[in-house]
Amino acid sequence: MATAAAHQTASTQEYGAQGAVGDTTAYESAFDAAVAADERIEPRDWMPDAYRATLVRQIAQHAHSEIIGMQPEANWITRAPSLRRKAILMAKVQDEAGHGLYLYSAAETLGTSREELLDKLHSGRQKYSSIFNYPTLTWADVGAIGWLVDGAAITNQVPLCRCSYGPYARAMVRVCKEESFHQRQGYELLLALSQGTPEQHAMAQDAVDRWWWPSLMMFGPPDDESAHSAQSMAWKIKRHSNDELRQRFVDICVPQAESLGLTLPDPDLRWNEERGQHDFGPIDWTEFRDVLKGNGPCNEQRITQRRRAHEEGAWVREAAAAHAARHTGETGATRA
Amino acid sequence: MTVDATVGAAALVLGDDALVLSHRLGEWAGHAPVLEEEVALANIALDLLGQARVLLSMVGDEDELAYLREERAFRNLQLVEQPNGDFAHTIVRQLFFSTYQHLLHAELAAGDGPFAPLAAKAVKEVAYHRDHAEQWTLRLGDGTEESHERMRRACEALWRFTGEMFQPVAGVDVDGERLESVWLTSVGEILRRATLTVPEGPRTGAWRAGAGRQGLHTESFGRMLAEMQHLHRSHPGASW
Secondary structure, three states: OOOOHHHHHHHHHOOOOOOOHHHHHHHHHHHHHHHHOOOOEOOOOOOOHHHHHHHHHHHHHHHHHHHHOHHHHHOOHHHOOOHHHHHHHHHHHHHHHHHHHHHHHHHHOOOOOHHHHHHHHHOOOOOOOHHHHOOOOOOHHHHHHHHHHHHHHHHHHHHHHHOOEHHHHHHHHHHHHHHHHHHHHHHHHHHHHHOOOHHHHHHHHHHHHHHHHHHHHOOOOOHHHOOOHHHHHHOOOOOOOHHHHHHHHHHHHHHHHHHHOOOOOOOOOEEEOOOOEEEOOOOOHHHHHHHHHHHOOOHHHHHHHHHHHHHHOHHHHHHHHHHHHHHOOOOOOOOO | OOOOHHHHHHHHHHHHHHHHHHHHHHOOOOOOOOHHHHHHHHHHHHHHHHHHHHHHHHHOOHHHHHHOOOHHHOOOOHHHHOOOOOHHHHHHHHHHHHHHHHHHHHHHHHOOOOOHHHHHHHHHHHHHHHHHHHHHHHHHHOOOHHHHHHHHHHHHHHHOOOHHHHOOOOOOOOOHHHHHHHHHHHHHHHHHHOOOOOOOOOOOOOOOOOOHHHOOOOHHHHHHHHHHHHHHHHOOOOOO
């Protein structure tokens, strides 16, 4: 809970009648003061409607990404080439479902429900990360997703551990710990392939070639085209711009690619002594926009599978609800 | 660790059950009816895979055994290789198998045979699997008309595979007949509480159900292995 006196006033006011315009202004300055003082906003605190809406959108999209993101990896569970790798992959996909659960819970503190959010996902009114619309064509893709996709996600998410909204920040602390573990596993998977037979090495290189650019797109549009950035940074939901995070990610990946013995598919990639950072080639924003619009390689397939799982599971959820309604307290039945 | 031939053959029997059921449960990833079940089914699959790895490693190289044996060399129950079907089908398969596995491991853990240490750990995991299957059996059996009917059909379809669990296995030191009678009482009680009836059909017999222990499997099993093994077999000698 925030401690600034002004902020407490705002929290208390929440229980009263809807404030007049003058009160709202008072709440607003209390909220602004709390954000400025790096205090956490909690579910019972007053917050601007637009702040609430932005958070619902962002947390929901994040939760949806975890859930849809299970598909490209689950695609390889039944074909994992060793029992050790199979166990690691199953545990990872399980973690992702768990992250989805934390994040839906965080979103629910803002006054929405998991059911409502899933409905928006299924009807295309809310999005998930564009990266999961790319197919996993070989086993090496599982490693590339761990190294690059989880690596990009961590670069994005670590700053969210300091996000101004408490429940989201706390969810991110747990998520980031597990994600960094996944990222190391992905790197290790690719390393084993890279140091394996020539066929395995080629498989690893091909996967990195296909996942590199989509991973850079995960940071979102360039700063001058990012619709929500300025406001999100002012509210301390976001701490760094898309381009800053993308640059940080490139600088992290270049030496890692070298130690993997793999190349990154960018002829313009080179160290810039003056900037102390890597220069890299232009991103194909047309492709990015196409994927976001629903025209990526797997958009249709991903959402269809999610909808089908939900529809085919409807009778199970109805049965659980009917049973719980009749037997609450008897068998420890869960809610539907 | 090397073990004598009888123990090795028994480890393969127990290991194959866990390996194959784990694989089937892994097929649910991304398809479960609620997110909580994504977590639960993957959790059970992981426990079983962990058991399989310990058991297969008692016999030889776990990956060679999992990926390079052909269908006729697998010793798992026909029950665990049955396709997932709908959620009711999966739950009934879980109920039948986890009830058996729980009784088996409790008995093995109490003895001083070569499987006692493994069973002592596994019995805790399997108690959770059994509880999960029981809870869902109650919810679905005594849920809606549709869920009840789906559970009834699943019980009928899988009942014929249940006799095989109690056939004697050399090297597995348990009293199969006693296990079977406790199993029948336990499963019968849960089905009754779930408003379901115990199927009347055969549990083994003239129809060849129950031959998994001799390497005779049902048709879907070969296809399951083809998918499971193809990548490993495509890169002979590679390490992963």
